[in-house]
Amino acid sequence: MGATHLPSTEFDGTEADDQLEAQAEAVLGDPAVPMVQLLGPDGTLGTDPVFSEYAARLDAGKLRGFYADMAKIRRFDVEATALQRQGQLALWVPLTGQEAAQIGSGRASQPQDYIFPTYREHGVALTRNVDLAELLRQFRGVSNGGWNPKDTNFHLYTLVLAAQTPHAVGYAMGIQRDQKLAAAEAGAGGAAAGSAKPNAAVMVYFGDGASSEGDVHESMVFAASYNAPVVFFCQNNHWAISVPTAVQTRIPLSNRAKGYGFPGIRVDGNDVIAVHAVTEWALERAREGKSPVLIEAFTYRVGAHTTADDPTKYRGSDEEAQWRAKDPLERLEKYLRAEGLADDAFFEQVKADGDELAAYVRRTIHDLGTPDIRTAFANTYAEAHPLVAEELAWFEEYSAGFADEAEADEAHTDGAVRR
């Protein structure tokens, strides 16, 4: 290979700059960027050469289920926001606007798959049968986790952005080794092939902001190198708190997959049918060991980043209005009604179910437990640790002194109303 095979680096100044600028302009936010969409904002179902086949697998019951899930999680979001405003939660991270991206992808996963969320995936949690009240523990300050990931294969929320992406790839590398160990065992024992467990894949969520983190890059390098069965699911909700996607990337995020050597697809993140189809395709591909996949769900965070955020400081209401017109629930409702797949009774029932969930959450929040610092002592290490034991012993002795005082106080204030 001679030097003639190398691309030229001799730019002749402005012309090359202009050319690059034009290329950048051409892709930035350009609607011409290929995006898989099946259900348009007007509620009509389009076609796609690859993904229509996947959409065709969905019967009326499943489509109604998608709607019910999206409505339920939106109602939950409203309730959690209210609970934060009432001081029951320290913080809430709303998902409104991203229901289709989360329900569509979560419903495409299978029980044997393992999911690594970031911290806004309440909709995915719903699809993995996580008790939604348990999701609130972290935001109420009674746990840093809240559920046992082994019960649902839905990992804990991760707050250090993108830190969960290499975990997902490592988990997928574990699945690869499980399969080889199982094959070796089956070979050695002559076991029937029917006893083999179904193939699994890993799906990891992150956002447009987190896409700038080095861990996303390193994970994608590892995933590609080892052909790990992992699907990277990026919800591009257009805003990383106050910073727009254009600051994170100058090309569509889905294009980045090319640089790693696996497929990247942009899907309309407000189209639950397309999200489900694309994710099902990607997970099947990963489970079959064909390659990792990057999915960019093009969506929008309609509300604030968290309850501590104020979007009016950094974006216009016109932009929000544009995206509200692409609402994921409205378009599916239009479709279901137009096709005669759901009637008023169905939508009334969905509303009633949402209210029931909200009531459940409101009722349960007081039962989420009062944490005891002894639990933190107990869980710092899995095995006995002398320093932890010593500090706990000191703490017990120190607290016992106050217990005596408290008893004395109680004796003095007999009959008084205590909190």
Add this chain to the structure above:
Amino acid sequence: MTTMTIAKAINEGLRATLSNNPRTLLMGEDIGPLGGVYRVTDGLIGEFGADRVVDTPLAESGIIGTAIGLALSGYRPVCEIQFDGFVFPGFNQITTQLAKMHSRSNGNLTVPVVIRIPYGGGIGSIEHHSESPEALFAHTAGLRIITPSNPHDAYWMIQQAVDCLDPVIVFEPKRRYWLKGDVDTDTPGHSADPFKAHVLREGSDATVVAYGPLVPVALAAASAAAEDGHSVEVIDLRSISPIDFDTITASVRKTGRLIVAHEAPTFGGIGGEIAARVSERAFHSLEAPVIRVGGFHMPYPVAKVEEDYLPDIDRILEALDRAFAY
């Protein structure tokens, strides 16, 4: 009983753990056909294959991060970080993820990841290849940190680290990789507990606590002090987190004087922690303040002056003189 170097002992320890548990695997840069830059993993890829001795992309955060995922899926990954100064790209994964996973999952998840880090100076190397960052990790709850000083401990400690349910960082004294010693591969014997300090030499006038690469230096200083009529006890700390304060305190109650020596800078270091705890536990036994011997508060200096930076026999003797002067 076999005689081998520390590097070979770790190699044999890794071979044993790979043989005993099909879910143990090694990960790191250049650990495959090359056998690692220090050849600690030499020959293992040939024996156990590329799925269990994994040459990784050159990305420390990726190595630790994927090891966490492997541990979550039931594996026992042993990561090699090529040099002490290169652990920092993986620092976030170690401190915010690995150390906290068990705690934040309320005990539901364990992440038994082992991280091997060759550390310390004295090898005439270039920048970032001679550091001792152990205190940064010791300050992080959730991690365990051990450091062998001899081949027998090296052989057993790496296996004990793999068997531990908690994440363990094994700091390997790279300038002692070629130190030879007897290894009993049949039984750990008195090294059964990796988190316990060992009294290597008994004495009655002063105690020197050292670990890793400075253990032979402390022993030599004790021999030199003996020539001057001072009986010096030497403790090999072995575990940096947790620290075996019982063994140290018992020794200080006997000798009344304590010197702590490490290559890492003294400010904010392990020596300071030991001094504080011993002053709380054995204040009335102390005949002199606890004296620290360690690196200066500066980036690890260039190789041509590292001899002025690293604690040596004379620096320990000078500290002993100061302690005896009280």
